[in-house]
Amino acid sequence: xxxxxxxxxxxxxxxxxxxxxxxxxxxxxxxxxxxxxxxxxxxxxxxxxxxxxxxxxxxxxxxxxxxxxxxxxxxxxxxxxxxxxxxxxxxxxxxxxxxxxxxxxxxxxxxxxxxxxxxxxxxxxxxxxxxxxxxxxxxxxxxxxxxxxxxxxxxxxxxxxxxxxxxxxxxxxxxxxxxxxxxxxxxxxxxxxxxxxxxxxxxxxxxxxxxxxxxxxxxxxxxxxxxxxxxxxxxxxxxxxxxxxxxxxxxxxxxxxxxxxxxxxxxxxxxxxxxxxxxxxxxxxxxxxxxxxxxxxxxxxxxxxxxxxxxxxxxxxxxxxxxxxxxxxxxxxxxxxxxxxxxxxxxxxxxxxxxxxxxxxxxxxxxxxxxxxxxxxxxxxxxxxxxxxxxxxxxxxxxxxxxxxxxxx
Numbered sequence: 001x002x003x004x005x006x007x008x009x010x011x012x013x014x015x016x017x018x019x020x021x022x023x024x025x026x027x028x029x030x031x032x033x034x035x036x037x038x039x040x041x042x043x044x045x046x047x048x049x050x051x052x053x054x055x056x057x058x059x060x061x062x063x064x065x066x067x068x069x070x071x072x073x074x075x076x077x078x079x080x081x082x083x084x085x086x087x088x089x090x091x092x093x094x095x096x097x098x099x100x101x102x103x104x105x106x107x108x109x110x111x112x113x114x115x116x117x118x119x120x121x122x123x124x125x126x127x128x129x130x131x132x133x134x135x136x137x138x139x140x141x142x143x144x145x146x147x148x149x150x151x152x153x154x155x156x157x158x159x160x161x162x163x164x165x166x167x168x169x170x171x172x173x174x175x176x177x178x179x180x181x182x183x184x185x186x187x188x189x190x191x192x193x194x195x196x197x198x199x200x201x202x203x204x205x206x207x208x209x210x211x212x213x214x215x216x217x218x219x220x221x222x223x224x225x226x227x228x229x230x231x232x233x234x235x236x237x238x239x240x241x242x243x244x245x246x247x248x249x250x251x252x253x254x255x256x257x258x259x260x261x262x263x264x265x266x267x268x269x270x271x272x273x274x275x276x277x278x279x280x281x282x283x284x285x286x287x288x289x290x291x292x293x294x295x296x297x298x299x300x301x302x303x304x305x306x307x308x309x310x311x312x313x314x315x316x317x318x319x320x321x322x323x324x325x326x327x328x329x330x331x332x333x334x335x336x337x338x339x340x341x342x343x344x345x346x347x348x349x350x351x352x353x354x355x356x357x358x359x360x361x362x363x364x365x366x367x368x369x370x371x372x373x374x375x376x377x378x379x380x381x382x383x384x385x386x387x388x389x390x391x392x393x394x395x396x397x398x399x400x401x402x403x404x405x406x407x408x409x
Contacts, residue, residue, distance in 0.1 A: 011069035021071040039051075076172075082174070133197040134198065135159070174301075236277055236278070274355065278358065297338055
C-alpha cells in the first residue's frame with residue numbers, strides 16, 4: 001500500500017517558519033493578514049482555509065523560499081490528506097485526463113478526421129522509428145495535434161496515447177495515490193519501448209517526467225528526458241532556422257507557465273531571447289517570471305471551481321491587455337487553451353499565440369489557427385455536456401495505489 005509521508009514532499013526540518021513563501025506569493029499579496037502565523041499553523045498540521053482555499057498552485061513559493069524546503073509540496077500534501085479524507089467533487093473528474101468522461105478525451109473524440117488519424121498513428125508504440133530519440137505528445141498536444149505537423153519537428157518521430165498522461169493534473173491537485181499509479185504504469189510501458197531520449201513537447205510534462213516522478217514517486221525511466229523548447233531555442237538562436245528579425249516591430253507580452261519557475265531563470269530567459277531574435281519587442285506584465293500569475297488552470301485545484309478558474313484567467317488577461325502588446329505569447333498548450341477561452345468570454349480580447357506558432361510564422365510556414373475553435377470545444381465539454389457534474393454535490397475517491405478501491409459517494 002502506498003503511504004506517502006510529509007517528508008517526501010516538504011523538508012520540515014529545514015523550514016524556519018519565516019513565512020516568506022506566503023509573503024511573496026503573487027496570489028495572496030497583502031491579503032493574508034499574518035502570513036507567518038498562517039504558515040506555522042499549516043506546518044503544524046492545520047488545514048488553513050485562507051491558504052488552502054485560495055492557493056492557485058502557481059509554484060512561486062518554491063522559488064522564493066530562502067531555505068529551499070519545497071513549501072509547495074506541503075500545500076500539495078495537505079490537499080492529498082483532504083482528498084483521502086473527503087474525496088473529490090465529481091466535477092474534478094472532468095479535467096482529470098485519466099477519469100471516465102473527462103473533457104480531454106471527449107475533445108480528442110471530436111477532432112477532424114485527419115487529426116484523429118494522426119493520434120491513431122502516434123498510439124502505435126511498436127514503430128521501429130521510436131527506438132532512440134522521440135517526441136512525447138502529452139494530453140495538451142493530443143488535443144492540438146495539428147501543431148506537430150510542422151517543419152519545427154522535422155526528423156522527430158512522435159508518440160502519445162491517452163493512457164500515457166504524465167499525471168501533472170493529479171499531482172497539482174494533491175491526488176498522490178493516482179500519481180503513484182501513473183508512475184508505475186509509465187515505468188511498465190516504457191520498459192518495453194526502445195526510446196533512449198524522450199523529448200517532451202510540454203514544459204509541464206518535462207518537469208514531471210524529469211523531476212517530479214523520479215524524485216517524489218521513485219519512478220525509474222530507461223531514457224533521458226529533454227525539452228523540445230530547448231531544442232527549438234538552440235536552432236533559432238544559432239541561426240540554423242532563418243528567422244532573424246522576421247517579426248520585426250511586433251509588440252508581444254510573454255506569459256511564464258507555472259512549471260517554468262521551478263526550472264530556473266535560464267529556462268524563462270530563452271523564450272524572451274527567441275522573441276527578441278525574431279525582432280519582437282517584449283513588454284512584461286506586472287507579474288512576470290518567478291512572480292507570474294497562473295493562467296487559471298491551477299485556480300481549480302483548491303476548490304475544484306470553474307468560477308475560480310474563470311477569475312484566474314480574467315486577472316491574467318487583464319494584466320496582458322494592460323501592457324499594450326499586440327499578442328499574448330505562451331509556451332504551454334494548457335495556457336494557450338485557457339487564455340483562448342478567456343478572450344472569448346471576457347472584455348480582454350487579444351490574439352493568443354504559442355511561441356512555436358510564431359517561430360513557424362517567422363519561417364514563412366504558419367500553422368493553422370485552430371486554438372479558438374479547440375477552446376470552444378473544451379468549453380462545451382466542461383460547461384454543457386459536463387454541466388451535470390459541475391453542479392452535482394456528489395464526491396468520489398480515486399482508487400489508491402495497491403489495489404484498494406475507494407467507494408464513490
